[in-house]
Amino acid sequence: MSADSPADRAGVRTGARSEPAAELELPRGVALAWGVAANPQRGPKREMSLERIVDAAVEIADAEGLAAVSMSRVAQALGYTTMSLYRYVTAKDDLITLMQEYGTALPPEPDPDLAPDDWRGRIRHVARAQLAQSSAHPWLLDIPIEGTPVTPNNLAWMDAMLETLAALPVTEDERVAIMLLITGQVRWQGVIERSYRDAAGAAGVDPQQIDDARxxxxDALVTADEFPSLRRAVDAGVFRHGDDPLAFGFERVLDGIAEYVSTHRDGTPAPPPLSEPDADVADDRNVREARKAIREAEKRLRDARKVERQAIRAARAKRRATGE
Incomplete structure (x- = not known):
């Protein structure tokens, strides 16, 4: 098998593995990705293989999206029965796992022109490559995140990102948290850019034309009376000719990391988590009643703002009608 074969790109490993991973009770898809799953005892002729199955599934997803992938559709593309596929991949979820490995591929090698302590440049290098993968295979963004990834290529990306942060004087916990912050920003940017590409493709226009139309x-709907701050942004041409807000946001994330490293390495306690309270607290009657009251108050506020907007529009229409 060549170094750039589909199996290598997908993380589908066909050789025996003597490491402890071979002794773990792994989900079938993860075991296939690591090359420690048992091969099918019988099946179609040699033309059928795990690599060909993954290739066919990725080709369908690239053309029509992840929702178009099914075991029967992949079997049809290969000219086999659906049952033939189940001898290699026992569930669609396992196939999605292998597709993700294929689409994720391997991270880029470090840029030799960047110094080891140039963590910002090294992060940009890996982030651009990550964004390129989601652009090449947009369906990657539709695969749910279900905890820390445990397949080879995903782990290689985590390792590469952590390596870019090796020069920062932070703890391993902080390094992982910074990695999650960066990868989350890149994923969000990938979602936004894909949405623009999809909308532009459906309309048969350039993505910039979408912003121009919006x-x-x-300009026609936003008034200074109703949306004063937004009106100033429209008048400034932000939505037509403004700088790339995604690139701006990414750089501010890096600024924040730099600021944290320079000023918060003095033993300051970590801030409290933003997640919801524990389940036992969330079930407390007082908490439930408080949340219900908040929802009702928010609804009243939305209704009041709606009435306010209607009153502003009515007053503006009256001024136009009377010539005031």
């Missing part, structure tokens, strides 16, 4: 709509 700017025209905002």
């Amino acid at each position: 700017d025209s709509i905002l």
Whole structure:
């Protein structure tokens, strides 16, 4: 098997593995990705293989999206029965795992022109490559995140990102948290850019034309009386000719990391988590009643703002009608 074969790109490993991973009770898809799953005892002729199955599934997803992938559709593309596939991949979830390995591929090698302590440049290098993978295989963004990844290529990306942060004087906990912050920002950017590409493709226009059209709509609908701050942004041409807000946001994330490293390495306690309270607290009657009251108050506020907007529009229409 060549170094750039589909199996290598997918993380589908066909050789025996003597490491402890071979002795673990792994989910079938993860075991296939690591090359420690048992091969099928029988099946179609040699033309059928795990690599060909993954290739066919990825080709369908690239053309039509993840929702178009099914075991029967992949079998049809290969010219076999669906039952033939189940001898290699026992469930669609396992196939999705292998597709993700294929689409994720391996992270880039470190840029030799960047110094080891140039953590910002090294992060940009890996982040651009990560964004390129989601652009090449947009369906990757539709695969749910179900905890820390445990397949080879995903772990290789985690390792590469952590290596870019090796020069920072932070704890391993902080390093992992910073990695999650960066990868989350890149994933969000991938989602936004994909949405623009999809909308532009459906309309048969350039993505910039979408922003131009939206700017025209905002210019017509947004008034200084109703949305004063937004009106200033429209008048400034932000939505038509503004700088790339995604690139700006990414750089501010890096600024924040730099600021944290320079000023918060003095033993300051970590801030409390933003997640919801524990389940036993969430079930407390007082908490439930408080949340219900908040929801009702928010609804009243939304209704009041709706009435306010309607009153502003009515007053503006009256001024136009009377010539005031």
